Amino acid sequence: MDKALYQQLEQERLLNQVTSQIRQSLELSVILSTAVERLQQYLQVDRLLIYQFDFQWSVPPGECSLEPGWDVEEREYETRPTRMANFSGEFLASQKGNRGCVTYEARSSEKVLSVLHLSEADSCFFETPEAQAKYQKSHASLIIQDVEKTYAYSSCFLQFLRRIQVRAKVVFSIVIQEKLWGLLIAHQCHQPREWTDNETKFMAQVTEHLSIAIYQAQLYTQLQQQKHTLERRVTERTQALHDALLAAQSANRAKSEFLATMSHELRTPLTCVIGISATLLRLYSNGAGIKQLPIEKQQEYLKRIHDSGEHLLELINDILELSQVESGKTVLQISEFYLSKLAQHCLTSFRERAQSKKVLLSGDIQIQPHQDRFIADQRRVKQILFNLLSNAIKFTPETGQVTLRIRVDGNTAIFQIQDTGIGIPQEQQPLLFEKFQQLDSSYRRQYGGTGLGLALTKQLVELHGGVIKFTSTERVGSTFTVHIPGQPLPSLNTQQRVKNSAFKTSLPTTSTNNPVGRFILIENDEEIATLICEILTAAGYQVVWLVEGLTALGQIELLQPTAVIVDMHLPGQDGYEIIRYLKNNTATQDIKILAITNNSESIDSESVLVTEVDDFITKPIQPNQLLNKIISLEL
Template sequence: MSLATLYTLGSIGSCVLICVFLGVTLLRAKREINRLRSELQEASEQQRSKDSLLTQRSELDTIKDEFISTVSHELRTPLTSIRGALGLLSAGMMGEVDAKAQNLLRIAVTNTDRLIRLINDILDLERMESGRAPLHVRRCSLRDLVQQSVETMTPMAQTAQVELTLALLSPPEGMYFDGDPDRILQILTNLLSNAIKFSPAQSIVTIQVEADLDSVLVRVADQGRGIPLEKLDTIFDRFQQVEASDARQKGGTGLGLAICRTIVLQHNGSIWAESNESHQRGPGATLLVSLPRTSRAQDGAATPRQITTSSLPPSGDGMIILCDDDAHIRAIVGEHLSQQGYSVLEADCGEKAIELAAANDVSAILLDLNMPGMSGWETLQRLKHSPATANVPVVILSVLSSGSSPAGGHKVSAAAQGWVQKPFNEHILLAELSRVLHTGEGPAHVLLVEDDLDLAAVVIAGFEEANVRVDHASTRQQAMEHCQLSRPDLLILDLHLPDGSGFSLVDWLRQQPELRSLPLVVYSGQEVSEGEMSQLRLGPTQFLTKAKIQPKEVEQLVLSIVQRLRVPDETLREVFD
């Protein structure tokens, strides 16, 4: 065989090997491509499945939200009607009832209240666990919250002949922590309520509070029958009672401790129960709550409510001069006024207030009395003596009562159109300011916007003996027509209306110059979030939830507001001769 032939055969063999190698490589590449394609298809299917699951979850959340909203309105509204009607009958508003009928009414009221508490607790727990009730975290004093809870529960303890004893085991300055004060107060009152209910007469409930560098701790110990060891953990589950008969004999829904646990977990804390006997402390049980001093809750939970310009009522309600030498007071009051749509000019002394009042078209002046330099008394005198400012309404903000007067002087209340005593509730301040800006004569005029005729009848019946005229509108359109015919002094508003929501009615009211500062009481079956509150504010605004607040309490609130709004101004007299 020649060398050429060998070379040719070698070349062919090399080509064959290369072809085989390329074939094997291509085969492997094809297999790898197929594998990757399969994985991509699987991943794509998983993503589609994941997207589908997310879509289904979103749809389920929507359905759940709609269900909760429906339950809130469709259960709370009729229950409020029932409870309100029973309350009117029990109070003798519809005439005297005999002893037998009174006992039947008592049974009906007791069991209606029990059903209301159950529904409210279920809805509250659901809102918290689904994240629709975020925390509003700020610096809190545990000592102050515990003392407030003790004051709240003292009447219940006295009725049960149980003594409440508070022991502060750490210095007060060491008891500050980051938390939602309203929610923490809910925990404390719930624990005290449970301890009182399960304590025998003539026993003691002890509340101990202590703190270290990292956490604060509350112990609530009673001298009742105690908790079996096997139930120390399960009592924090929903509808769990130590004994099956407790719900009937002691009352309650079986959700109180579950709500407490949810709130504590939101604060990244812990809650647990101990048997007193296991620690040789005698009968009874101890419930403990530990909370971190510095919040590590989710950022969203700790973010204060943000008020944006677009969420506020349009400006034009008036320009207010806020005169107080305390910058902290000016900041707080100014924020409340701004949220209500007022323009605010700040003055830290009387001279500055007089200068601003003379240079601007001012609707009212909020004036502190005790200021360095020119006092509030002197400032008020100069304001009333100046033709440029004599007719500007002045509301006094003072630690003094309205009957006070400067040494050797006349009562300032005769020259000031309004008076709010410090420390004050912002709703009282806003109501007093609204009164001096919008005065009226005769009976107060309240417009009730409510589509449930039964509840409307109950609410209206509660005002029969008051000097209040209540008109009723069952639709959004009727409410608008009523407001156009005669401006009410106050609006009571349900958010669910057959021809539109209460939100759209409020939007319409804001567009009307005479109605944009109308005092408002939102009385609805649905829970209102912080964001929704900012959308609903007009003038002084209160938010009440049906079933949680009974019609009688609505009546009391409305009367307290309209009395301030409609009391005729005292005729101004020259008091500084």
């Protein structure tokens, strides 16, 4: 009796030591390694290990710590299909599809075979669904005193146990939050063993404490991950705020430099106009003085006044033009014109300026007669070429060369302006099309300018749905290439209506001789809706703006509009549902539909946009594209 009491006290003492050491750490690796070492020492078993499910070692195949003589086929766990732990001999079915291996091990000596990293093959085992429910429970166990007797009926599995030197074993399930996490396994390698109640009870108690400790370690790990995530987000937000501050400071400096530059650019021609006109006024007030002034000098003074005035007008026009384009109020005036005539006009306009700088200006017009007629906004295309030619001549030194090339590829006109000028430094190229930027201050002082020309040029190109690209090498030259697609030619009535109604916001009155198109717009974004309404009302159309798709359906049936403009991404009810309703309703199936999509959407030939709508337009909304779509719907 005293001996049994002593054993119980000793077991409790050891259990307290093991559990206290386990709970002293929240690191899972420390907890598990401590548990297997102390438990192996107490039980005096040859090998004690933990098999963990859903675990993958990062070691390459073949680096398992199996000793020589182990079948290579059994240890290539990384290259085989998923293998299961089945040290219980009957647990395969419950974990079928999971992956795991031996993660911790303690051995009585180096002579005992190591099975660390081992992941068993599943070819030897039978599916036993009853085992799943059994091992999902806490304290589930399997006690085998002699595997030779217990598994005599299964030669395959018995052969496997012989290979890893297992003669007797005890298995306990480690269950975390009602989910099987792993197995605690004790092996006697060379002889049978009768496992006492005290030993199995002790293993069960350790397993229970392990489950709690593992769960706490997992919670601690999650907490640490959340902490690191929050710290990373704080760092990212701080960096984002810092970047935003730098961007704001940079924008503020750019605007300050722009205002200083603009003041200089405006003051120079104004000073010239005021100074020369004041001189002429004094001479005219004295009759004798004007007679003494040679006629050539008078003409020179007047020409300088005229040129300075034109320069001022160009500066002001650039500012107003860019402001209108960015606010979406610019509407292209589409017309048909000849590209060759436009090119000759541009070359003639800049010939004198090029000659004054001793720069050779030439043209290379590669246009076939049937390609010469082009449809676009002639004034804007000319403005694009003027800006690029002006820059090319400005930044090309004496004896340099500027070439204007024009060709047509399909429905696209390609303009190329090449110069042998100063070129653009690599680090400055990303700023080329930004507002208020003109490379650096030294260029501005030497060449002048506000830095708006290329920004406006890019906006006008994109207003046509085109693109502008450039290549440049410092001290070698630059080449700007513009692709402008041909635009649909509107009807004469629409051209006249757009011309007469541009930038008017009041709705026009209907007339029996000239009926006004009525459109229903379904759009929840106020900025987009306001832009579309302004464009269409300026062009002489009536627009009814509705925010919710469900409310719009009844209004469409009642008003019977010329067309419905619908955003495909409405909250609550998307545009696809509205389109299907309109097409399946006899009262609305003939009404035309213009869909608004995101620019990033890919539209294939089988999509709803192609099969059920009459046309579509992508965001951001371009005024000329919208009007062209509306015009095509009316025809």
